[in-house]
Amino acid sequence: MGHLKILLSAMSGQGHVNAILGLAAILKQHNHELIFALSPAWESSIKSRGYQFESLQFDQVEDETKGEDKAPNESFLDFIKNQLEILRKEPMEGLEYFDDEKLISSYAGWSTEMLACDKPIEKAIDSIKPDLIIVDFAVRLPCLIKTKVPWIQLWSCNPVAIYKDLCPPEGSGLSVYSPKEKWTQFRKLYSIKYKRLREKFNQFMIKSGVEPYGDYDSLYLHESPYMNIYNYPEALDYTDVAPRPDKWYRMDAVIREPDDKEPFKVPENLINKPGKLIYFSLGSMGSVDLDLMKRVIGCLAKSPHRFIVSKGPHHKQIDLPDNMWGDRYVNQIGILPHVDLVITHGGNNTLTESLYFAKPMIVMPLIYDQHDNAQRIVDKKLGIRIPTYKFADDQLLNAIEELINDESLHEKLKKISNEMRNTKINETVVKLIEQVGIKK
Secondary structure, three states, rough: OOOEEEEEEEOOOHHHHHHHHHHHHHHHOOOOEEEEEEEEHHHHHOOOOOOOOEOOOOOOOOOOOOOOOOOOOOHHHHHHOOOOOHHHHOOHHHOOOOOHHHHHHHHHHHHHHHHOOOHHHHHHHHHHOEEEEEEOOOOOHHHHHHHOOOEEEEEEEHHHHHHHHHHHOOOOOOOOOOOOOHHHHHHHHHHHOHHHHHHHHHHHHHOOOOOOOOOOOOOOOOOOOEEEEEEOOOOOOOOOOOOOOEEEEEOOOOOOOOOOOOOOOOOOOHHHOOOOOEEEEEEHHHOOOOHHHHHHHHHHHHOOOOOEEEOOOOOOOOOOOOOEEEHHHHOHHHHHOOOEEEEOOOOHHHHHHHOOOOOOOOOOOOOOHHHHHHHHHHHHOOEEEEOOOOOHHHHHHHHHHHHHHOOHHHHHHHHHHHHHHHOOOOHHHHHHHHHHOOOO
């Protein structure tokens, strides 16, 4: 297979950039030319990994959201800060409040920043002249609909969305075994409550000359007519309840390279202390909620175990007790092999990486597909779901002991990890990607 010039882009969230980096690491082994087109704030991070980088050039847009002056992930963190009140509710209850003007404006502002990438990506396509485009975006980009260059969607969220009516609605956190009446109720409420946001999206789509969203379309899933990829462990996938849709392909273990090239060493203040070693991270989303971080840390301080904590943006305001060590951002990929348990928000990357390293999970979801991931972990009996804002201390502490002492679970996770490490599916998908690239 001759080498392809591949343009890669993603919305400016850490999880989405990490997902595209994971796929790039696999494609790099096949000697393809990889060019990242992202907002300028990501340049240093991408170049440090040895990739070519093309800065997206933003024009002034109507609401003055550009993004190029913000640090990586900052726009998304601002968005999360505005959502804290609704995040503290269960998904169905949260939908009831979604007609609040402040929430609509916040979602519209965040979405506008994604849509503002449309013209810059179009310019990057014209400049780079790639053979193939791979993107991780949660909205329709008219430039992709119009381009003659074949493109692939990388879906780095829970794949329940791609199964549509055959599975629970995305973001609902409902089990595949729950009554379908609940699925219908959630979908109807979603359509009603998101109407005003959908109308804002459709104004942009119509102005750009592409088909608008329908009343029951997902606002956050844009399927390519060429090929679509989702990164999700086979052990959690929904193929046991529904057939995989056409032109969708799963990759089992797209694991990014460590952020820090130096091997992780357990911090000195934890080496000689008793107890298991546990990793606690609520991701870039959950760590925005300082009260929640302090609440969980206060509970874990009562545990006889040791903890590594990803503090997040409020790191200076978080004091850790003696049984913990942490930093603003930590080398998650380097840390996971050393720990015995993971307490997570249930983001797709952490979920996949934890299973790859055979770690049981306690999932405390906050938003969107994290609820679906948490429920899927429960349905597959691979961990425990804890109510993020309504847990009792004993509930969390007992969950830790239950998972640490569950030998049958540990054996099950080792088997899953072995399957992920030895999968041939990723190589098969790479060949399919290459075929899309040479058929232009």
